[in-house]
Amino acid sequence: MEPSSKLHRAHVLVLPFPGQGHINPMLQFSKRLVSKGLKATLALTVHVAKSMPAHPSSSITLETISDGHDLGGLAEAESIQAYLTCFQAVGSRGLAELIHKLDCSGRPVDAIIYDGFLPWVLDVAKQREKLGVVFFTQTCAVNNINYHVQRGLLPLPLSGDVVEVPGLPPLEPLETPSFVCKLGTYPASYDLVINQFVNVDEADFVLCDTFYELEKEVIDWMSANLWPLKTVGPTLPSLYLDKRLPNDNAYDVNLFTPITTSTVSAWLRRHRHPPRSVVYVSFGSMADLHASQFAELAHGLALAGHPFIWIVRSTEQHKLPRDLMDSIPSEEALILPWCNQLEVLESDAIGCFVTHCGLNSVIEAICLGVPMVAMPQWTDQPTNAKFVEDVWRVGVRARADESGVVGREEVERCVREVVGGGGGGGRGREVTESARMWMETAKAVMAEGGSSDRNIDEFVEELVSRVSSGSVTP
Numbered sequence: 117m118e119p120s121s122k123l124h125r126a127h128v129l130v131l132p133f134p135g136q137g138h139i140n141p142m143l144q145f146s147k148r149l150v151s152k153g154l155k156a157t158l159a160l161t162v163h164v165a166k167s168m169p170a171h172p173s174s175s176i177t178l179e180t181i182s183d184g185h186d187l188g189g190l191a192e193a194e195s196i197q198a199y200l201t202c203f204q205a206v207g208s209r210g211l212a213e214l215i216h217k218l219d220c221s222g223r224p225v226d227a228i229i230y231d232g233f234l235p236w237v238l239d240v241a242k243q244r245e246k247l248g249v250v251f252f253t254q255t256c257a258v259n260n261i262n263y264h265v266q267r268g269l270l271p272l273p274l275s276g277d278v279v280e281v282p283g284l285p286p287l288e289p290l291e292t293p294s295f296v297c298k299l300g301t302y303p304a305s306y307d308l309v310i311n312q313f314v315n316v317d318e319a320d321f322v323l324c325d326t327f328y329e330l331e332k333e334v335i336d337w338m339s340a341n342l343w344p345l346k347t348v349g350p351t352l353p354s355l356y357l358d359k360r361l362p363n364d365n366a367y368d369v370n371l372f373t374p375i376t377t378s379t380v381s382a383w384l385r386r387h388r389h390p391p392r393s394v395v396y397v398s399f400g401s402m403a404d405l406h407a408s409q410f411a412e413l414a415h416g417l418a419l420a421g422h423p424f425i426w427i428v429r430s431t432e433q434h435k436l437p438r439d440l441m442d443s444i445p446s447e448e449a450l451i452l453p454w455c456n457q458l459e460v461l462e463s464d465a466i467g468c469f470v471t472h473c474g475l476n477s478v479i480e481a482i483c484l485g486v487p488m489v490a491m492p493q494w495t496d497q498p499t500n501a502k503f504v505e506d507v508w509r510v511g512v513r514a515r516a517d518e519s520g521v522v523g524r525e526e527v528e529r530c531v532r533e534v535v536g537g538g539g540g541g542g543r544g545r546e547v548t549e550s551a552r553m554w555m556e557t558a559k560a561v562m563a564e565g566g567s568s569d570r571n572i573d574e575f576v577e578e579l580v581s582r583v584s585s586g587s588v589t590p
């Protein structure tokens with residue numbers, strides 16, 4: 117049973133951007149806060165709440181606000197820019213009303229934890245005299261690049277062969293986020309990531325969904341020169357990390373049709389695939405691969421000769437090369453529109469994750485010790501892929517040709533290099549061992565006394581102390 121509100125040390129209202137990769141970490145972080153004695157209310161957009169098959173964990177109270185697109189969400193809007201403008205206008209009003217409602221209900225809100233993609237929430241928080249806590253869902257490396265762009269410290273368009281940003285290794289231009297490197301490709305998305313930093317200096321706390329050990333250099337630089345940020349990740353369910361939160365074994369919110377675990381596990385069992393022999397392929401919830409890339413990937417996987425599980429969202433399935441797919445025996449390939457990725461990655465049979473390098477996928481692979489083949493598409497993914505290969509050394513990058521497509525031989529080469537690498541020599545062996553090492557570290561940071569666990573404790577203590585002393589600066 118939920119404890120009485122009087123026992124809660126403070127009440128936080130959590131507002132993620134309405135995307136799977138944003139709701140997951142912020143909901144998971146909310147569960148951690150509840151486990152530390154706070155009350156957490158998660159505000160989802162009406163559209164997301166309606167499309168959710170399952171209700172989030174009972175320890176979190178769910179509320180909704182309108183983004184002005186209650187029926188179809190972002191997909192219904194004319195453009196991303198139109199959506200964001202509408203969300204800010206309608207959302208600001210809705211959020212203010214929600215805060216008022218909660219304040220009147222006897223469970224007043226003390227702080228708003230808001231997604232960096234929604235910087236306007238800080239204005240609402242300040243107007244209502246609440247603490248404003250920004251939560252960044254990209255790596256600190258990417259945040260630092262975007263911060264430098266926003267402040268004019270990294271002039272665009274990029275010039276020269278090397279991009280230097282403090283705390284980061286030298287980057288090739290193509291290793292920076294795509295909006296920075298290919299200026300003008302997605303102007304609305306560029307605004308979204310860059311505007312995260314317009315008012316960050318006024319936030320009461322800065323939280324990042326990463327962990328200290330993973331990004332020491334850049335975190336030390338940012339903490340010393342920008343703001344006292346706290347890393348609070350990884351935000352996987354506790355079952356996959358420290359196992360301290362009872363019943364925290366899934367993300368709870370699924371914007372796509374979930375596939376029952378049994379589909380994948382039955383397939384793996386039926387075909388008795390040996391440990392670390394199967395390739396898992398997924399490009400997340402948004403990537404929009406060209407049909408030619410689907411064809412090259414399919415051929416490359418077939419050439420590599422390892423069984424594979426490939427997640428292809430239903431809206432993308434028409435791009436699969438039908439003839440080739442039909443010719444692959446069912447024990448060699450399982451195509452699904454969506455799955456429980458954590459359960460799949462946790463399986464002993466999985467030896468490699470071919471990923472678009474969305475941050476959640478990368479962190480999940482790290483936490484579960486699965487080496488990667490990186491095939492970044494856009495946004496922060498090229499930078500994440502750089503770190504996967506050269507900094508964390510947990511995967512190899514598949515190189516695209518001049519047209520931007522990764523060819524079948526390159527897919528074959530990378531998959532062969534990574535799968536079964538533990539037994540062989542060279543790069544495959546190195547990435548397999550690093551993956552195992554990073555998995556141990558990732559689990560340790562969330563265990564009692566680990567770096568993120570300590571940061572969460574400190575955040576809770578500081579928040580409660582500011583709430584008790586009434587030091588909220590409008």
Ligand code: UDP
Pocket residue numbers: 136137138140398399400401402403427453454455456457458473474475476477478480
């Ligand atoms: N995911 C999932 N099932 C799938 C594919 C993805 O549950 O079949 C989850 C995955 O575990 C991750 C999220 O969806 O938490 C995708 O986030 P990521 O940052 O990797 O990519 P995005 O979708 O934001 O591009």
